[in-house]
Amino acid sequence: MSAANNKILLVTPPYHSGIPEISGRWLPLGLVYLAGAAREAGVEAEIYDAMATGDGYPEIERRIAEAAPRYVATGAMTATVGDAIRVLESAKALDPAVITILGGIHPSFMHPEILGSSAAVDYIVVGEGEQTLATLLKTLEEGGDPAGVPGVAYREGGEAKATPPAPLIEDLDALAPAWDLVDWSLYSYFVIPDSRFAAIGTSRGCSHDCAFCSQQQFWRKAWRAREPVKVAQEVALLHRRYGVNAILITDEHPTRDAARWERLLDLLIEQALPVHLILETRAEDVLRDRDIFWKYAKAGVVHISLGIESADRQMLERLGKEQQTDAAAEALSVIHAHGIVSEASFIVGFPDETPESVRATLKTAQRYNPDNANFFALTPWPYGGMPELAPLIREKDYARYNFIDPVLEPEFMSLKELQAAINDCYRRFYMGKMLEFMTMKDTFRRGYLVRATKLLMSSSFVIGKLNPWGSGR
Structure with a gap:
């Protein structure tokens, strides 16, 4: 060569x-x-x-x-x-x-x-x-x-x-993504039939202090946003030139600036493009926008993820998560009321975790009843916060630092027991959801969730993980 x-x-x-x-x-x-x-x-x-x-x-x-x-x-x-x-x-x-x-x-x-x-x-x-x-x-x-x-x-x-650190980029709109170099045939969101799937960033950074998250370190706790009109123009370009009809918004906190976010929703509504949007935000922002949440749906938002992490106030404080314990359930109700699919993440595997506390997290998830739930293993980054957890780390293979495979062993559970408990959370949560999905009146949300669940349950990876007679790994 x-x-x-x-x-x-x-x-x-x-x-x-x-x-x-x-x-x-x-x-x-x-x-x-x-x-x-x-x-x-x-x-x-x-x-x-x-x-x-x-x-x-x-x-x-x-x-x-x-x-x-x-x-x-x-x-x-x-x-x-x-x-x-x-x-x-x-x-x-x-x-x-x-x-x-x-x-x-x-x-x-x-x-x-x-x-x-x-x-x-x-x-x-x-x-x-x-x-x-x-x-x-x-x-x-x-x-x-x-x-x-x-x-x-x-x-x-x-x-x-x-060398010394480079300054953060001041004008994100000055960047020029090379959309023409993308092999668009590769990208599809399987939950939406015949989709062409893109990703865009409308802002960068996060100013919160979640101890388990690497984003606030990487972005130096700064938050910078693009102009809403530029973002709306990019959505239109992706749809009209490349046939994109599903977009993941990759921001850590896209809704941080309320006025800017509402302006973007208004511009997307004006465009009236048949594009489905998927994003992650915070429960407090959903409640803040309760009165304008119809704009989310009208702008094309079909799926919202919330990082709930825990319903326990002390646990949220340990994680540095600035969230009221009752905000998550209320936010999920707002999301569902507007026909938008909800996803919530919970963290398990703390140093003092027990089988009983994992079951309590599952019960919280079932009580809050998001459409989709993730049960992530607490994963201390080798460069990140929570250095006090280092003595409990049993897995040195970085490939397992993926929130799926536990790497930290609680004092009262082995890694194998923790993995089995996480698997059980997924199995029990989704076993209780299929009938609910099948009987939903909202046809879009019903079809979306039935397809998503079928994809999940037909995955050989998931079947292996959820097999109660498996190894637990």
């Missing part, structure tokens, strides 16, 4: 945890933005979503060889970092001269460990990626010194080095 003069191949690591793939194939929005940044730096870009194609390493190596890029880049969170590094190792094995770049949340905080453990990683983009990648590529193309690029970690003389 001989490297092209200036092409970057942006690759998703082929990581599969089993759950996200059940409901759809998800667009790697970060790579779409990075491809646009690379082009603005004068470098040809190509996106290769090996996760969506289901390709393994032989196919990845073949694709890299065919593309013959000068640069190979990938991004990672904790669970995917091993696969991301292996992608770069594959590229180096094919051509030692190729320049490899890694980014994402986990590498941003763990770059000394990564640079010290794999010689296949040349550069790590620390923090927000677009401006840093563009500057790095321009510097490398011109034969400059990467030491002058803010927000980069690299190796010099065998030692890991890091």
